[in-house]
Amino acid sequence: MKNEIMGSGSGNNKDIAKTVINPHEISNGEIWELLQQQVLKYTGADSCSVPEEVAQQLLNSVLYSLKFGALHGVDTQLPAKQQLLLSQQKLVLETERVKGLYSLARCETPYAGNVYFSQTMQELGIWINLYDIRFFAQLPPSGIDYQLMVPVRETLQGVEYAAAYLCGVLAEIKLAACFAPSLLVDLFDKWMPEWPDLCVNLCEPILTCGLGCTVLDRSPNLLSIDDEGRNRLWELLRTSPAEQAEKRMETAVAQLLNQLQIWPENIRGYFKAQIPDLLVRIRNTGESGWRKLFIQLGPV
């Protein structure tokens, strides 16, 4: 890895930082040349200078593209210019994949009754159409207000963020699709009557009640837990030792997904990853909140 600060080539007033550019075998001088080429394209060769913020964004875009390319099989021994071109082609392919994920996520789902969910999906659609691989590849979608059960890593950028978010949405939609929409609306109404206007995750009550049914060895299909079931769950999950409760939940999530015939490993992993956090919330809930956690549906 070359770590030297290269001369500013054509005599520019600035150079780029001393930071090494992992994992690419590209020197700072080559990066500077790529940046120069990008600035030329960006200004349409009309201007030889740009505001510092623009230069920084263009540099971030170049670095993000190269990193993405390297992670997706672009040969890092190639000249930097060629690497950038191939990386941008990979980004185009990934954007196409994200478009596919987006059309899948636009299916009918009870989540769409929530204003934050529907607005977020709209914003994502706009972002996908405007995604600028050439100059601002690193920018993630803005206007993502609907929070997933498993938040997307903040370190993800650009199209990778959109892909991770949409994978989360699709996993949550998959779970919702196992139940009748009217049942879910009933569940949401009883869980939080203002759910259409609140910035809340709607998959969580489904998973919680589904797991509750499974822990009780009941069918999860109706998602309903009566007083007797709630009392039993209090013993099994709330007052029992934490490790026992965690084991029960881990077993329950696998059983639940089996019963609902959700087989893809990535989706199963998505829900399994949620168990520790969900258990903390369950064990921190007092008696008064317990009824809101494990809900009885239908006429009480």
Add this chain to the structure above:
Amino acid sequence: MELDLLNLESSALSQKVNSIMELNKTSAGFGLELTEKQALELVQHHAKTLRVSGRVEFGEGIMKKLIFAFCDSSFIVPSRYENTLEELMDSFYYLKNESKDGLSDDELLEIMEKLYNGKCQGSADYMREVIYIWLRSRSTLEIPDAEDIFYAEYESRGMDFIEE
């Protein structure tokens, strides 16, 4: 990775000074020349101006174009040549920012040159003010004649311009 302000390396610095000295061949025809010391000061001033105006420059830079555009001005006094170039350079980057990069380098230089050598009669400050006011009140992407830009400044002050 952050864009980092670094001092020019000595090789790049001397390269820039040399390219400015080269331009003496053109400007000398109009009685304007820079010494090597002045050229060095101009390069240093250029770096400082870019830093202050928060811009990054690529390629050949603006210096060459600026000197070409103004070296035939009858308003530039040989003894103030270096200072005048510094003032014009400051104005250029200031106006570039104020235009939100809506003017290309060539467009801005043309407007500056016409006003400086015309209605503003060699006052870089006045030229900058006139263009600044025009940029503020600009509602279309169209670029009017330098004279119209000048009149816009009068109008902004609420003064009636009486045509001579």
